[in-house]
Amino acid sequence: MSKQEANAPHPRKVPQLPGPLSLARLEEVFADCADFKKRQVYLHGDSSRRAAVCYIDGQARSERLNDYVLRPLAQDPMLASVPEGELFALLERGALYAHGAKRVTELDPAVFALIDGSCALFLEGRDDCLVFPVATEEKRSVGEPENEPALKGARDSFVESLRTNTSLVRRRLRAPELKIREHIVGRQSLTPVDVLWLEGIADPDTVALLEERLDAIDIDGVEAAGDLEEYLTDAVRSPFPLMPYTQRPDRFCQGLLEGRVGLFADGIPLGWLVPGTIDQFFKTGQDRAYHWLAASALSLIRWLCALIGLLVPGLYIALVTFHPEAIPPKLALSIVAAKQEVPFSTIFEVLIMLLAFEVIQEAGLRLPGPIGATVSILGGLVVGNAAVDAHIVSPAVLIAVAIAGVAGYTQPSQDFGSALRLWRFLLAILASLGGLTGLALGCAALIYHLAELESFGVPYLAPFTTGTRVPRGHPSLFRLPLPMMKWRDGPIQTRNRRNQK
Amino acid sequence: MRYAHVGGGGPGAPLLAAAAALCLLLSGCSGLPQAREMGDMALLRTMGVDASAAGVAVTGSTGPRARGLQAEGEPALVLAADRASLSSACLAMQGQSDSYVFFGYVDQLLVGEALAKEGVRPVLDYFARDRELGLGAQLWLVRGAEARQAVTSGGEEGLDRRLETLRHDGDMGIASVARTAGEVYTDLLEQGCAFVPALALSGGEGPLVQGGYGILRGEELAGFLEGEEARGLELLFGGPCGHVLDLALGDEGTAVRVLSARTKSSLELRGEDLPALKVVCKVDARLTEYRDPPGEGELERIGSLVEARERARIEGALERLRSWGTDCTGLGAEAAMARPAQWQALREDWPERFAQVPIEIQVEVRIQ
Numbered sequence: 001m002s003k004q005e006a007n008a009p010h011p012r013k014v015p016q017l018p019g020p021l022s023l024a025r026l027e028e029v030f031a032d033c034a035d036f037k038k039r040q041v042y043l044h045g046d047s048s049r050r051a052a053v054c055y056i057d058g059q060a061r062s063e064r065l066n067d068y069v070l071r072p073l074a075q076d077p078m079l080a081s082v083p084e085g086e087l088f089a090l091l092e093r094g095a096l097y098a099h100g101a102k103r104v105t106e107l108d109p110a111v112f113a114l115i116d117g118s119c120a121l122f123l124e125g126r127d128d129c130l131v132f133p134v135a136t137e138e139k140r141s142v143g144e145p146e147n148e149p150a151l152k153g154a155r156d157s158f159v160e161s162l163r164t165n166t167s168l169v170r171r172r173l174r175a176p177e178l179k180i181r182e183h184i185v186g187r188q189s190l191t192p193v194d195v196l197w198l199e200g201i202a203d204p205d206t207v208a209l210l211e212e213r214l215d216a217i218d219i220d221g222v223e224a225a226g227d228l229e230e231y232l233t234d235a236v237r238s239p240f241p242l243m244p245y246t247q248r249p250d251r252f253c254q255g256l257l258e259g260r261v262g263l264f265a266d267g268i269p270l271g272w273l274v275p276g277t278i279d280q281f282f283k284t285g286q287d288r289a290y291h292w293l294a295a296s297a298l299s300l301i302r303w304l305c306a307l308i309g310l311l312v313p314g315l316y317i318a319l320v321t322f323h324p325e326a327i328p329p330k331l332a333l334s335i336v337a338a339k340q341e342v343p344f345s346t347i348f349e350v351l352i353m354l355l356a357f358e359v360i361q362e363a364g365l366r367l368p369g370p371i372g373a374t375v376s377i378l379g380g381l382v383v384g385n386a387a388v389d390a391h392i393v394s395p396a397v398l399i400a401v402a403i404a405g406v407a408g409y410t411q412p413s414q415d416f417g418s419a420l421r422l423w424r425f426l427l428a429i430l431a432s433l434g435g436l437t438g439l440a441l442g443c444a445a446l447i448y449h450l451a452e453l454e455s456f457g458v459p460y461l462a463p464f465t466t467g468t469r470v471p472r473g474h475p476s477l478f479r480l481p482l483p484m485m486k487w488r489d490g491p492i493q494t495r496n497r498r499n500q501k
Numbered sequence: 502m503r504y505a506h507v508g509g510g511g512p513g514a515p516l517l518a519a520a521a522a523l524c525l526l527l528s529g530c531s532g533l534p535q536a537r538e539m540g541d542m543a544l545l546r547t548m549g550v551d552a553s554a555a556g557v558a559v560t561g562s563t564g565p566r567a568r569g570l571q572a573e574g575e576p577a578l579v580l581a582a583d584r585a586s587l588s589s590a591c592l593a594m595q596g597q598s599d600s601y602v603f604f605g606y607v608d609q610l611l612v613g614e615a616l617a618k619e620g621v622r623p624v625l626d627y628f629a630r631d632r633e634l635g636l637g638a639q640l641w642l643v644r645g646a647e648a649r650q651a652v653t654s655g656g657e658e659g660l661d662r663r664l665e666t667l668r669h670d671g672d673m674g675i676a677s678v679a680r681t682a683g684e685v686y687t688d689l690l691e692q693g694c695a696f697v698p699a700l701a702l703s704g705g706e707g708p709l710v711q712g713g714y715g716i717l718r719g720e721e722l723a724g725f726l727e728g729e730e731a732r733g734l735e736l737l738f739g740g741p742c743g744h745v746l747d748l749a750l751g752d753e754g755t756a757v758r759v760l761s762a763r764t765k766s767s768l769e770l771r772g773e774d775l776p777a778l779k780v781v782c783k784v785d786a787r788l789t790e791y792r793d794p795p796g797e798g799e800l801e802r803i804g805s806l807v808e809a810r811e812r813a814r815i816e817g818a819l820e821r822l823r824s825w826g827t828d829c830t831g832l833g834a835e836a837a838m839a840r841p842a843q844w845q846a847l848r849e850d851w852p853e854r855f856a857q858v859p860i861e862i863q864v865e866v867r868i869q
Contacts, residue, residue, distance in 0.1 A: 322534040324542065325605035325633060332544060332606060333564075339540030346538060394540075435534040445518075 015108035016187075022127040023052055025107050026120065035059075036114075041073050044080035049087070055119035055134070064134035065119055068097040073121075088123055091130055096121075098132035112190065139164065140269075145247040145285075148412070152289040157247040162192050162266035168249040169196060169271075173256060177201070183214045185228070185265070189221030193228065196262035196271075203493035206261050206456050210274060222265050228272070232263075234454050239422050241415035242455040244280040245270045251285040259494030261456075275458035275492055278450065279476035281416040282306070287479055296478030302410050303477055309408035310420050310446075313350050314431035314439045316400040320346050322435025334396070341391040347432035349393050353401040354425060361405075462491035543578050543600040546661035548638075549648030550624050551613035556585035560649040561594055561602070564659035577659035581649060587627045604633040609664040610682055611641050611648040611700070614715075614722065622720035625686045636683030639668050642699040642715035644725060650702060651709060663709060671698070674741030674761065677711050677731070685717070692834060693852060694718050694827035696734060699725055716827050718852075723825040726818060733818025736762045736782055736811060737830040745789065748806050750799065756790035757807055757868065766832040768840045769861065776843055777859040778836060780819075784811055787869040804866045812864045819860060826852035 017029060023038075030036035035057040043049040051073060055065060072095060073079065082090050092101050104110045105128045110120055117135025142164065144150075145157035158165045166180055177199040185193045193214060197207050210232070217231045225245070233242040243263075246252050247270050255273035256262055263272040273280070282302050287295045319327050320335060327335065342349065360379035364372040387393045404424060411417035423446055430438035453460035463476035474485050488494040549560040563578040580602065582593035595602045610628065612621055628634045641664065643651045652660055670676035677698040688695035694717055701712035713727030714734055726734050732744055742759045749755075762784050769777040786807055788795070795803060822829065833851050837844030847854050 320539050321536045324537070324539050324603060329544075329546070329606045329608060332539065336539050336542060336544060339538070342540060346540075347536075432536075435536075437534065441521075 015106070017108040017111055019107050020127060021105055021107045021110050021129060023054075023122045023129075026054060026110060026114075029107065029111055030114075039070070041070065043073055043087075044075065044077050046080040049080060049084075050124040052122040052124075053119055054114060054122070054129075056114050056117070059115065059117040059136065060119055060134045061117070061136040064098075068134060069119060069121065069132055072096050088126065088128075088130070091121065091123075096132060098134065100133050102131045104129055104131050115190075142168070147414075148246060148248050148251070148285050150248070150285060150289075153285060154248070154250045156249055158249065158252075158264075158269045158271055160267050160269050162194060162264050165249075165264050165269075165271065166194055166196070169253055169256070169262070172249060172253045173198070178256070181211065183211065185214060185217050186219055186221040189223065191222040192266045193222070194264045196256060196264065198256050198259075201257070201259050201488070201494055201496050202261050203259065203495065206275060206493065209456055210261055210263065222267070225268055225270065228263070228265055228268075232274075234456070235452075238449065238453055239419035240278075240450065240453060240460070241281065241413060241419065242276045242453065242460065243272045243274055244276045244413065245272045246285065247271075248285045254288070255280075257499070259488045259492050259496075275456040276460075277455065277458060277462045277489075277491065278460055279463040281411070281413040282476075284412045288482065292479050292481045299478050302412070305407035305410040306420060309404045309411075309417075310424050310427065311439070311443075312400050312404040312407070313354055313424055314427035314442070316397070317347055317350050317428055318431040318435040318439050320396075321432065335394070338394045338396050342394045343391075344393070346394075346397065349397045350401065350428055351425075351432070353393060353397055354404075354428060357401055357405045358421070458491050458493070463489070537601055537603075541600055542603045543598050544603050544606045545580075546606055546659060547609040547611065547652055547655070547664065548604075548607045549611040549613070549643070549652040550587070550616055551647045551649055552616040552619050553583045555583040557587055557590055557616070558583045558647070558649060559587060559590035559594065560652040561604075561607070562652050562655060562659050562661075564661040577655065577657060579653055587624065588631075604631070605635075607634055607638050609641065609661055610638040611643050611651050612697075613643050613648040614645060615647070617642050617697075617715060617717070617722035620720040621685075621717060621722075622689065625682055625689070628682050629686065636681060636686055638682050639664060639679055640682040640685050640697055642697045642712075642722070644699040644701045644712040644715065646702045651700060654702060654708060660709070667698075667700075667711070670743075672741070673743065674735075675743035677714065678735055678738055678740065688829065688831070689717060689720060692828060692831055694723075694825075694829040696726070696738075696829045699727075716822065716825060716829055718825055718827045723827055724821070726821055729814045730817045730821055733811075733814035733816070734822075734830065736784070736815055737764050737780070737818060737832065739764045742784075746786075746807055746810055748803060750802065750806075753792045754790065755788065755795075755803060757786045757803060758789045759807075759811070760785045760787055760869075762811075764830075764832075766836040768836045768843055770840075770843065776840075776847075777861055778832060778855075779861045779863065780815070780832060781863045781865065782811065782815060783865045783867070784808075785867050785869065800868060804868055807866045807868070808864045811866070812862055815862055815864070819862075823856045823860075826856045828852070828855045 019025065027038065037055055037057050039053045041051050041053060043051060053065070053069060053073075076095055078090070079087065079095060092103055104113065104120070110129060110131065113131045114120055118131045118133050120129040120131050122129045139161040140159045142156045142159055144155045156168060158168065170178060175198070179197055179199050181195045183193045183195065185191050195207065195210055195214070213232050217228070219227060219231070222228060229241070229243050230236050235242065246255070252262055252271040252273065260273040260275065263274065282299060287299065290298070324332060339346070344352070356379075360376060363379065364376040366372075367375060384398055388395045388398060408417050408421060411420065427439055427442040427446075430442035432438070434441065450461055451459070451465065459465055474480055474487065483500070486498060486500050488497050488499050490497065543563050545561040546564040547562045551558040558581070560579065560581045578598060580594040580597045582590040582597070584590035584593055591604065610624070612624060616624070625636070628638065629636050654660065655663065667676050668679040671679035680697055685695045685697055696714045696716050699712035699715045700709045703710045713725050713731040715725050716723045735742055739762050741761050744759050746757045746759065747754065748757060762782055764780060764782045766778055766780045769779050771777055784807065788803070828851065833844070833847070833855060837848070
């Protein structure tokens, strides 16, 4: 193959393995596959009646294969006595104990059935086969959601198994209106991806748009969340996440009840909810569990912390370097006293400390738990304190950066927090160029950027910007008492806005 | 309804950003503010202005911990310059320091008596117009001395803490009423007169003590009120008061602490004659020292004694103010609120009328 041919885009081939099925062709497909197994058996010991059982070792569960397929083939006397012409039909209709049996005549479905954990039974002299599901069910058990801990509420979380995840949702939403449609994504991974929605509540256009985008994905495999997110979102260049996700089934179900459309991918232990608007990234699974006043106060704190985390470093640079007259006198005196003997400029100090904060955080994340904590303590406390004592950095800068950093951790969505961290750098640089003018221009640019984002046709800032033509939902900054929250959000185009009597 | 995509991410955004960057570059980034490191600044906290042979003498002092690049333990930085104008003196002070001298934190402005007699308006005008200075600074008159002497009397610790304490005490009523340059400037513009707390150097060199109030007429110093007259001015101005009256009731000494005063004025019409100005001062007081709890009759007697003392103070203050034609507590302006038509007739020559208008004083004392 020439280099040009190798680099050229090629259409997805469906089916991937065209043509009729035969044992020889199947063996050819799985040539050089050490886990492909073929077992020759005599039906009830009759050497004139032979069958071949093919399976993928590790995908098929050996107990099931032995008990439900191989044992009846070897021990059932009827298989030796039935006329040759009726043998295949007998096997298909109940001679074996598997809960499903399917006749396959094409190569493509047979190959993928084996990969999914089924076994294929070939009778001598026939090219078609019977496929029996004997897949193994090895998977991680349902555990607690580590990223979204619950103090007052359910403690289960999604796992890597798609079907377990859909069952967790089905157990909470028992209505038959819960629809689950499956798509296969990835040329090589052939990952099942399920779209979930509540019929009569979710917007059919959003469902159709999501399915259309899923079908358009033509990649090798779905191994990480980004393999779906970056192909499904409207603005991949934006650092802001447009598809909120959760590990918690209760929060996922609440999203479906609000009229959003859910998405699961096999192998990824979380569920997405679309369309994603900015308020979704400030909500937690506990918002509806706490008293509405406490939940509202916490919500306001999270919004406030987002502003603090975003603006404090830039504001510090702008005020200390360009507009000292705006600082209260006593604070100014403290800053001046602390800044003496520090050899670096305020701008350099803040940017370096912001960078150091990210480095310490990254080092703490990449190392195992106990070592990570040690690195954080060493980096944050020991080195930070030593740097202040040695007049390398000013304590005021350290405080400003630490306040911004800690405020950033209040964000329920780490993706949103990461976007804010990137913009924090940008705003700090703009503030160091133009003081409050630069900071104000940066904030205007941020608002402009957020205002142009859309998630599945819904404005990202919809909770604040939908205007009068679109029915509003409930306030986004705080939570009303639940009996007063009678309406689903208007901007997400739900089919039924009233959610309670 | 499906939202229409308005093309926010189209070519408009980068084009706009590029145009903005180009404008910024072409303007030489002149629209952006200049960066200055706070660590390299000397923050002036106190500023004194005097009249001098050259024109004006300006003295500035940093307080403790506001010394720019100087190390801890060194005396507060004091800068002084005599020039023809305030701006040239400030510029000269800039050149005297190793650090950038920042005037944005001047909280205390002291004006020497000699300059006050010539006129404080140029100083206030300069403070109002300067980019760094402002009219939020506390204004004090230095009585019988130069502001430079007062500023340097602070020694190594500077003067700002002492003046800040006086201001807080004034807010609580236990020291002279503190006034900002802005308040005085406003009174001068609206009423043509104002009162300013005065300070004096104890023993001619320091420390600073309260020296009553200087009364500005037009923009010049008319005179000072002190002692009982100063208390009378505070009662007329209203607000918290912290003075104590020692009363002699028979053989027993009784002390009454005045807590607050509220004064209201109104114009009383008298046919064709000049309307009278009625001043009602409501005083809240508390018995602080007594041998036996006073009865109803004794309380009334105490009340009448307090009333007489406070009335005398008000009368004393009003007499001096009327002699200068300075209604600096705004009695006329307050009375005008209820009778705007009569006020229009009086407004033009109110300073002269204020000296002649019959004044009826009523003091109401409430003892807790």
